[in-house]
Amino acid sequence: MPASQSRLEYKKNRMYLYLILPSLALYLFGVILPIVMGFRISLTDWNGFTPTMNFIGLDNYRAIFSEGRLLNSFVFTLSFVAGNTVIQNAAALGFALLISNEIRGRNFIKTVIFVPCLLSPILIGFLWAKLLGTVYPQMLGERFSFISLLSDPKTVLAGLLLINNWQWVGYWMLIYLAALQAVPEELYESARIEGARFWYTLRRITIPMIMQAITICVVSITIGGFQVYELIITATGGGPGFASESIIMYIYNLAFSSEKAAFASANSMAFVLFLAAVSMVQIAILRKKEVES
């Protein structure tokens, strides 16, 4: 290759680099720098307010495992994620299957189920807290007081799962709908000719064909589930007591209410690593399933 050509490429590459530079700078400042700082803070005993900051090494990280409330929020968040991922995927796929048939009012149904995801979880959390706590009990009377799911520590998880899924099922339903539409008719035709029933068709044809969508939905719903925070603020405030304190809420309270900024940072770092690990495992497992089908 003549020298002038590679020099031209070099010049072009330089210009492309310039295009990337502003984004890179902002990304470094707004995302990477906080991460690095957060890591440095997590190695100290800073409380977030007074200027004293002493290096204490990995003490914060060791303390994470013995801290009671963290364990509590971790267990809660984990249960929430488990329930949420299963329910939301199943329901979204189920609704998508139902709606992929031509029923009257299909678009109306689609819209109604979808719209809640546009609103802030703050609104939804408050709305349902009042519905479950005040409006429905008033409507239904004494015998149905169990419907106040959010005021009992034993049912608060169920209540939050109900609310969160109510809000988000429509969003994932859209994705599954699009994936379902991409499945070629002939597959269903030949299956029906051979006498395949519903569950068989579902298992052997539908699911393998939409594996890519399933991967995306499962991973995203899981990550989203771990980050649950705003919904809980207005729905239960973490209560009753600390029964519904999610990880993010716990970290926030650590930093701003308990004045333990460094400890909060350590928790944040650990949480980020944990999330990354979970995501990678999930993607690995689901990608394998994708390839198999």
Place this chain on the structure above:
Amino acid sequence: MNTTRYGRPLAAGLAYLLLLAVIALYLLPLGMTILYSFKTNQEMLTGSALSLPARIQFDNFVSAVRKVDYLRSVTNSLIITVSTVALALFLSGLAGYGITRGQGRQFSALYLFFILGLLIPYQAIFVPTYLIGSRYGMINSRLGVVLFSVAGQLPFCVFFMAGFVKTIPQEIEQAAVIDGCGMFKTFILIVLPLLKPALVALSVMRSLSVWNDYLLPKLFLQRKSLQTLTVAIANMFGQYRYNLNVAFSAIIISAIPILVFYLANQRNIEKGIVSGAVKG
């Protein structure tokens, strides 16, 4: 689209029933919200849950508007959302183009570097974010919120735009270069129009998430006159104890901007959601 994918009419009937139950689950909250937002305080205390208000009056709405400083908080939300999305689109459009068209390992490394950001929820780094913000005087500055918002949006936006640029064949640009266009002109006249559907889809989706954002505006904008709608309404819910009628009307007025936005952009929102997922 074939209608008898399930085969048996019994299954179809069950499906209808299920759908009906689902509709009830979604329309009942809406109905109760609207109903309550028109009740007067008297009716709240004396009537039962389902009792209809005597007449339609908007006192609750007026109260709600005042409590969340509606005009001002909506304006703040609007300023922040529009600025963030515009800046994010601009930066990620350029970056996505540069990353995709650049030859060499440094570009794939940069791409990976941005993608890594997708794994990091910004709530996990809010403590240092707040620190950096206060050190550089960005607290109580809408610009500060915009900058950090955009930074947080960049991983996904760059990922999305890069993916889209990849689908644009380079021959068109090369033809333009042969015809004498410089890189800048090529970008503006040829690439940008082709990127439009991606930009539209991205802007619509990002607008929704920025508008509803709670943590960042809450941390940074502490002065009441700067609060966004989402934060203002969360504060109101925090204080308000039992006057459901005003609270419910607050919910309605908060939902209005988003619903208007949705009605105006329904197609693009749906397209954006689907394409955003498929790119993964």
